[in-house]
Amino acid sequence: xxxxxxxxxxxxxxxxxxxxxxxxxxxxxxxxxxxxxxxxxxxxxxxxxxxxxxxxxxxxxxxxxxxxxxxxxxxxxxxxxxxxxxxxxxxxxxxxxxxxxxxxxxxxxxxxxxxxxxxxxxxxxxxxxxxxxxxxxxxxxxxxxxxxxxxxxxxxxxxxxxxxxxxxxxxxxxxxxxxxxxxxxxxxxxxxxxxxxxxxxxxxxxxxxxxxxxxxxxxxxxxxxxxxxxxxxxxx
Numbered sequence: 001x002x003x004x005x006x007x008x009x010x011x012x013x014x015x016x017x018x019x020x021x022x023x024x025x026x027x028x029x030x031x032x033x034x035x036x037x038x039x040x041x042x043x044x045x046x047x048x049x050x051x052x053x054x055x056x057x058x059x060x061x062x063x064x065x066x067x068x069x070x071x072x073x074x075x076x077x078x079x080x081x082x083x084x085x086x087x088x089x090x091x092x093x094x095x096x097x098x099x100x101x102x103x104x105x106x107x108x109x110x111x112x113x114x115x116x117x118x119x120x121x122x123x124x125x126x127x128x129x130x131x132x133x134x135x136x137x138x139x140x141x142x143x144x145x146x147x148x149x150x151x152x153x154x155x156x157x158x159x160x161x162x163x164x165x166x167x168x169x170x171x172x173x174x175x176x177x178x179x180x181x182x183x184x185x186x187x188x189x190x191x192x193x194x195x196x197x198x199x200x201x202x203x204x205x206x207x208x209x210x211x212x213x214x215x216x217x218x219x220x221x222x223x224x225x226x227x228x229x230x231x232x233x234x235x236x
Contacts, residue, residue, distance in 0.1 A: 003187050005213050006031035006064045006173070008197025009055065010046055017051075020206075021058045027210040031064040031086070033175070033195045036079075038069040041093055042142035049082050056083030064195075066114065066175070068141050069093065073100055080107040088112030088135045088173075091119060101130050112173065116141060117149050121159040129168045133193065134159060139176030148177025153189045160190030180212055 007029045012020035024032055032055060037046040046068075056063060062085035067075070072089040073096075079087055087109045094100050097113065104111035110132040113124060117137055124134065136155055139146035156172060163170045174186050175195035183194055200209045 002030075003191075004030040004193040005210065006033040006193055006195045007200055007210065008033040008035065008175070008195050010035045011197030011201040013201070014047075017054065018058065020201075021055055023207055024210075025058070025060050027207055028214045029061070029210045031062045031193075032059055033064045033066065033197070034084075036065065036067050036069060037142065041070045041090070042068045044142040049078060052079070052082045052084070059083075062086060064088075066112075066135065067093075068114075073103070076100070076103050077107065080109055084109055086110040086112060086133070088114050088133070090114045090116065091123060092116055097127060098130060101127070105132075114175075115155075117151070121155050121162060124159075125162060128162055128166050128170055131168075131170050133171040133173050135173040135175055135195075137176050138174050138178070141176075146177055148179075148182060153185065156186065156189040156191055180209075183213060 007024050009020065009032055034052055034055065035046050036048065037044045039045040052063065052065070063083055064086045065079055065084040066088045068090065069075070070093055072093055076087065087104050089100055089112070091097060091113050101111040101113070112133040112135050113127070113131050114135040114137060115121065117140055124131070136152060136159070138149050138152040152174065156174070159172055171192040172190055173193035173195060174191045178186065178194045178196045179199040186194060196213060200206050
């Protein structure tokens with residue numbers, strides 16, 4: 001499948017939120033990534049339903065909503081009602097994960113499971129076929145702009161092996177410390193979706209930064225395709 005880029009609005013200028021939404025709409029990015037934090041499950045508070053409603057009114061791309069909250073089951077329907085297309089919930093916050101995922105799907109959303117950096121991918125071995133995507137946190141959740149945790153590459157590789165072995169179509173999403181410098185390696189390890197915020201909004205032109213992510217991805221896909229073709233021809 002295509003390699004996807006989900007733009008984290010947590011790093012946007014909230015004084016000019018409309019402009020940021022328009023920018024993502026006009027860009028070659030694929031999704032809006034919305035981090036919902038309650039100050040309890042993670043040590044920060046971000047934004048809630050009113051802000052998502054405002055974004056949804058203007059967004060022409062899917063809303064990728066990541067719940068970093070306690071008892072996420074209480075709010076599944078509410079986030080569907082305000083426009084979430086994809087909804088991810090933390091393994092660490094769910095008592096009955098199988099039931100939670102099926103509730104998300106029953107409402108017509110794609111269902112994702114999020115793992116904190118300290119949580120092993122092996123905990124998903126019995127649930128992997130029930131998930132549309134797994135979001136691996138590559139920083140400790142709660143704040144943007146953190147340094148990437150290097151062990152994430154190993155987790156991606158192990159998770160991809162699990163997915164293939166199960167015959168699942170589950171996608172792998174990476175969130176935290178993603179930049180143009182590590183994007184290629186993340187995709188090469190098996191990631192399908194990258195979440196970028198600070199790398200897009202912190203410096204330079206956000207529209208151009210998104211373009212660079214996607215151009216870099218396209219070039220890598222072309223190189224990989226050429227290498228695969230060369231390998232195939234050499235075995236004939």
